[in-house]
Amino acid sequence: MWQAVSVLVALGVLAPIASLIWLALGADYAHWQHLMQHVLPDATLNTAMLLAGVGVLTLVVGTGCAWLVSAHEFPGRKVLQWALLLPLAMPAYIVAFAYLDLLHPIGPVQGALRWMLGYSSPREWRLPDLRSMGGAIFVLGFVLYPYVYMTARAMFVTQPAHLMEAARMLGESRFGAFRRVALPMARPALAVGLSLALLETLNDIGASEFLGVNTLTVSVYTTWITRTDLAGAAQIACSMLLAVVALVWLERRGRRHQRYGSAQRMRPIQPERLRGAAAWGATLFTALPVLIGFVAPAAYLAWETAKRLRLGQGISSGLWTSLANTLTLAMGVTVLTVLAGLIVAWATRSGVSTRHPSRWQARVATLGYAVPGTVLAIGLLTPALAVDAGVARMLHLPGLPLMSLGVVLVVACTIRFLVIPVGGIESGLQRIPSTLEQASRLLGETPLYTLARVHLPLLRPAIATSALLVFVDAMKELPATLLLRPANFDTLATWLYGEAARGTYEEGAVAALLIVIAGLLPVVLLARTQSGVAGAAGDSDAFAHIPDNPS
């Protein structure tokens, strides 16, 4: 039964991808010569540079901050440990345009610099343009580092202190112990966080296009929109998907034989109090990402909004409707995604007598995140609307009921974000010893009852974290929403996009601020789940005396 539903979910994810492959096969390959000669080398190089840059930046900032707040005590740590998650509430495209305004030659930053240096006009002196590879890495890195920070911190907080202490006794410095013990143990968590950040980067169209960085994703769009060659676009998208799958597979293979963590109740690492310059250095290092990724762009949006209100330009009623729509959509997507993720993770958990070694459904479930949003939506159009027409015929309804009720849109977002709960709940399940399940089953309980009574309470933090992440992501979702929404249905993101496309960013600022404010609540909740993260490791008192799972 579990298996069947899980296979069904996996097939649901595969449907749009299969239809993309079908599209790709339907084209000739004549244009590949042009692509190979003029487009792909440059786009591939740009994509690789962007991924490398964002990867390094998110790893350094995310891991560094996570280690500082987990293992040290310094001024501001209490606030910073949750504030570091705030950039999650910021869509990358909004941050990009905020910085473009802030750092423009006629913007406040360069204006102040010119005033200090005694120049009167930007024609005499100005900073290099943000619209560059460096600018894109800067923006995306500081928006996406929380993915790494979150997973790394969860890992550091639950690492047993005695391993670090052993390393210190053997003569390692504090940093050496971090590098040789804590970091290798956190590797799977870092890999998960990093892959989320990198897939977000790969998916991004708004920020990189805005900053003039032509990635492969941008060429997919160009091929489709400008050359009206959907099949060609599908071919590039499928090739990208292949590369992503290969990378993910390599990464998993690399740690096939490694086991991490334990479910034993352990003394977590005791934060060490830093003093003097070191303490303030730590404060500065952890405060900067919050300032760059959240405070500055949010302050800019608030300022722009205030300016609008001062000029007597009110907030249109359409904006409030869009806010309600956004919350409804995010809610629906969250419920469906977490439910589907739970089913897939549970059905493919280790310890179940699975004959298929790779537990393919769980792997397939993560594909949706690896395809650019619009391309995924295009792939979904054909199968979803075929089902829709079938349902309508069966129930003798006119038109396309599932599409017009927004069901198709919710399903699309679910497919896109399924990786988050599947990954989160999977790693949560891995940390629950299978002895618990065996005991429950020996006592005559059904698998469902065991899940409900034994695992769900232990999984609560993992589920809450996944749900909040999906919620925030669904609030920011743009490409699939743009293509699949029903008539008269706007979300804040589509509203903002419409304003930005019209070139009236000032009006978009209000919508952007609302997205950020509405996204703050889930992020703050997420931070609270995170601070109680010690519980996420499943080390409630129930585990006090359970020996490690000998697998």
Add this chain to the structure above:
Amino acid sequence: MKHRISFAMTLAALAATAAVSAHAAEEVTLYTTREPALIQPLLSAFTAQTQVKVNTVFVKDGLLERVKAEGDRSPADVLMTVDAGNLLDLVEGGVTQPVKSAALDSAIPANLRGADGQWYTLSMRARVLYAEKNLPLKSFRYEDLADPKWKGKVCIRAGQHPYNTALIAAMIAHDGEAKTEQWLRGVKNNLARKATGGDRDVARDILGGICDVGLANTYYVGHMKAAKEGTDARKWGDAIKVIKPTFANDKSGGTHVNISGASVAKHAPHRENAVKLLEFLVSEPAQNMYAQANYEHPVRKGVALDPVVAQSIGELKIDALPLTEIAKYRKQASALVDKVGFDR
């Protein structure tokens, strides 16, 4: 099983309420790639005049794919988009239907609509030169943008943007592919910054001292120059003046114009209302709104321009090349942009 039945019943009930509310009043469904805020005033006026409710779906990319996939159950009545090439894509994609209407034919010149009534122009915009307001520049040819004297002084949005590919396509039609490629390379060498951002960024970057000249669409000029005193947009608009460029080889001395337009969808459930909406959009009051609220150039003769547009741009002399001719070279233009690495 019980769940499945109750689900089906809920769905049926929901769809039924949707259907009932739909038939309670006359309606028409518009799929548009134009930003809703641009056309909302027009649609409200239409509803006020005809009591027909307009449902809108703003689909930025993938309008054709969506309507195709929806097939004969599609609720779309009217498909609205910008750029002649996009309109022709809809026609070639087989999602439009021919319409015969005396009102449309009399309002829209023959070269601005499909011969068989498959598409109609609703408004026009030209691709013009924004120049720093104190530049001693009186006239300009598109070809001049590649002149080395503008080195490091040109700003323009991405070459792959439809507004630019249409212009480059017109260039190919006038000057041939080889000359156009040379021209593109020349313009690329003159760029002051990456070809990116939007059309308003040209004015903003001219104010910011990044560049002196750039190509952009006319209606942004109206939006900026007519913006409230003290807003950023107004400052950008006040920093520039506008010159209507011509083509070197072209006898007519016209400027490159693109359009916004619409078609009636092939499976339109409310075909009559769809035609009604199109006819309203080319009527005098609606064309006035296009001119006054959106700062576009009306397609209907005798409709006054917005005063700001009239003063800073004036009437358009349209390049004589038919839009259908320009659209033929669109893919070639896009390939050229790749070839010279314009957006790199």
